[in-house]
Amino acid sequence: GAVVSQHPSWVICKSGTSVKIECRSLDFQATTMFWYRQFPKQSLMLMATSNEGSKATYEQGVEKDKFLINHASLTLSTLTVTSAHPEDSSFYICSAAALGTLSYGYTFGSGTRLTVV
Amino acid sequence: DAKTTQPPSMDCAEGRAANLPCNHSTISGNEYVYWYRQIHSQGPQYIIHGLKNNETNEMASLIITEDRKSSTLILPHATLRDTAVYYCIVRVESEKLVFGKGTKLTVNP
Numbered sequence: 001g002a003v004v005s006q007h008p009s010w011v012i013c014k015s016g017t018s019v020k021i022e023c024r025s026l027d028f029q030a031t032t033m034f035w036y037r038q039f040p041k042q043s044l045m046l047m048a049t050s051n052e053g054s055k056a057t058y059e060q061g062v063e064k065d066k067f068l069i070n071h072a073s074l075t076l077s078t079l080t081v082t083s084a085h086p087e088d089s090s091f092y093i094c095s096a097a098a099l100g101t102l103s104y105g106y107t108f109g110s111g112t113r114l115t116v117v
Numbered sequence: 118d119a120k121t122t123q124p125p126s127m128d129c130a131e132g133r134a135a136n137l138p139c140n141h142s143t144i145s146g147n148e149y150v151y152w153y154r155q156i157h158s159q160g161p162q163y164i165i166h167g168l169k170n171n172e173t174n175e176m177a178s179l180i181i182t183e184d185r186k187s188s189t190l191i192l193p194h195a196t197l198r199d200t201a202v203y204y205c206i207v208r209v210e211s212e213k214l215v216f217g218k219g220t221k222l223t224v225n226p
Binding site: 004006034036043044045046049091093095097106107108109110111113 | 155158159160161162163204211213214215216217218219
């Protein structure tokens, strides 16, 4: 089946630095990828929709200048958390769907746990 | 806002069937019912989806009421590894997935 690889699985960074998270579709092409954030004991919150070759669409309340999304190819989307602060510490998850299989929903990556100290 | 209502938590004995309910009284005619689950500290996993008819796959069965206002996910023989948060989501095909709070299922030995 479709596999989505997310890297790194965890990262610790200092306040003020930037962190890049990669999301790759390993055996399929994905024109659309989604980025979610999940705080402890809460549900997943959609942050943005990433479209290959175009600007990402951000959900209301998500700062696009802080969470930079790039979807340069059909198999790779990246999320960069810029000038990270402790309140950005969270579990970040991406998802994607293979072309022609949208009716089967989306495949999710294993997530990236970000800790900002 | 999520379009579904699920109980916050449920318990089930190992080996027994787990029946997880979901209410979606405002579902539209072209919206599907999807079920995902999330095991602790992992990404969500697709389980099953349906439009009108009941569906079954190797993981579970999905029972949708005739008026489509509610559904039940059935795990026929729950194991300890089925302990997870289960999310019921209604959406049109290709639409983004919006997660509600889900049901935390605990399978007990």
